[in-house]
Amino acid sequence: MGIRGTRASSRTDAEELELYRAFVRSLTDVCDAAARGDLEARSHLDPAIEAVPELRTLHDAANRMLDVADAFVRESSAALTSAAEGRFHRRLLERGLLGAYRSSATAINSARAAMQETAGRVIEAQTSRLRMADEFESVVLAMSEQVATASTEMSASASGLGTAAAAASTEVGTAQQTIASLTQSSAEIREIIAMIDAVAAQTRLLALNATIEAARAGEAGKGFAVVASEVKDLADQTGRATERVTAQVEQIRQAADAVASGMGTVGTTVGEMNALVDGITAAVDGSSSLSPGADDTTGLSQMAEKLRSEATGFLAEMRR
């Protein structure tokens, strides 16, 4: 009441009308600036206007309107910028914002929450992809490691087997030579026995002639007849002995034949084994390991290496 009374007494109506008009002009400028998007614009008080309560209230109300618009624009754009940069903890504070500003803030916060959820899912998918890549890598590495180890072992075994087979081949050859010389010896023994047989037969014939001649000599040939009989017995014994030796030699020959045929089978088997070992070597080390320069067939160890490098490339792609 006091201020109103002072105002009434200190100003004429014309002066007060001029004050109102001046304020309306200045507030119009502020509103125009704000309409153009200049949210820095504010109504400024001069002391004469401060003394008019209605104008003071209008001044405050206009500035409050601009303050809240200014605050909303600053904070909402900052909140959205933060969300776009993945800083989702930065909300738009709804406190202090009323009506449409608050509903808009709520809507922006919901959009921000949806963005956060989407970003979370993307991160989750990325994480699970990386985890899958890790698992895949460990499996592939373990597998190729095992294959490499197995192929190294197989290669060593094949090589050992090849050496053993070669040694066996040599042994079989030596044994076959031994048997051949045994067969040869048997044949020579048979020849000698035939000679002894012939000598024994001749001796028996001589003994028979001597007996006849001793009988013709009468008493004087009796002693000689005894000798001739002894000689005949010896020839008979020799004949029996050569028969037994012949039978023995025949048995030895048959046994040697059986061994020779067995050795032939062993030789064939060892030869086949060599082919199998070559096959294993080719599978493990590749065909070029056997005949350099030939069309290469990829070996197991190369395949393990290739698998590893393919998997590494794939994983690099997967982890991008």
Added chain:
Amino acid sequence: MLDTRPAPPPARGAHRTIRPTGVERTFAADELIVSKTDPRGVITYANDVFLRVSGYAARDVMGQPHNLIRHPEMPRAVFQLLWDTLAQGQELFAYINNLASDGAHYWVLAHVTPSHGPDGRLIGYHSNRRKPSPRAVDRIRPLYDQLLAEERRHPTAKAAVAASSRLLAETIEQRGGSYEELVWSVISSEER
């Protein structure tokens, strides 16, 4: 003690010697305290809520440095961080205790941003403050007390602000985030 009445008019020219009275003043949750400064921090605008809560008349604050309402119990490191952040063109949220002209104090949750002209040039700073929740203030106060204690161990303002800024940086690092994340963890859990 809470005092929601407007502050009494201040004695002119006496702001430099205001002694805190320990009386806490507050304002409504749907109100915004707004002020603007030029690039040097000189006040160019203060809204009606600012004037009512701080107890100053418009003519008392216009053209004055913004630290007019600085409370002596606010650590300097917080203002250092504020100006460093603004210098990078970034916004900053901070809990700040302000001193009214009559020695009362009022806590705010301040949002400070640089203002740019149509040509993109910096023309000043803008700050709007909301009423903070008392629990948020309780969460932030121990950190401020620690920073303030550190500052009081140093004889010069420069050494004090350097030491407490270091302590603030260490504290933030220990909690494994940025100052922004620290403030937002308080806002998110206490300002609902």
